[in-house]
Amino acid sequence: MASFKEIISTDTPVLIDFFATWCGPCQTMMPVLEKLKDDLGDEVRILKIDVDKNKALATQMNVRGVPAFMIYKKGKLIWKGSGVQPLHVLKDEIAKA
Template identity: 50%
Template sequence: MASGKNFSDLINGEQPVLVDFYATWCGPCQMMQPILQETASKVGGMAKIIKIDVDKNPLAASKYQVKGVPTLILFHKGKPVWRQSGVVPAHQLVQVIQQHALENA
């Protein structure tokens, strides 16, 4: 989806970016799709949400030490400010995004 300079440009922006490191063969990763859609509808323009396939982007996964999928990392101005592996409920993702967006507004 995003690679190289695109990924770097995205996470280095002013807007927080939630990155879902996933794999197509991963069951819990598939469970995250509707959760991410719900999260996106609740946070609107407060943050971007992108998905990175670890099999197609092994360098990005390696750089951020993604050992298992799904791993969610919230970046703000290029720095990881929150991360969690496994399925994360939408209300928790919304809370984390709102907290970081407000802290850095």
């Protein structure tokens, strides 16, 4: 299994979704992320991270609330957002990457 650092260091943009199973807005984002993956296919990699199961990583990444999103490309943080995000915002930020 690839390490987190290896995953975010690829040429393909990686959208990280920090979520929690108990989080209502996180559930709201699930169909948005599925549509994003359907629309963009291999142009983006979506990585879902449960903050309750990955507390150390969430703390390291400065996640203060969920849902929280980050886009990485070649190991660099390109964009960061929190709360429910519209599909077009995520698409625009991935396109910029």
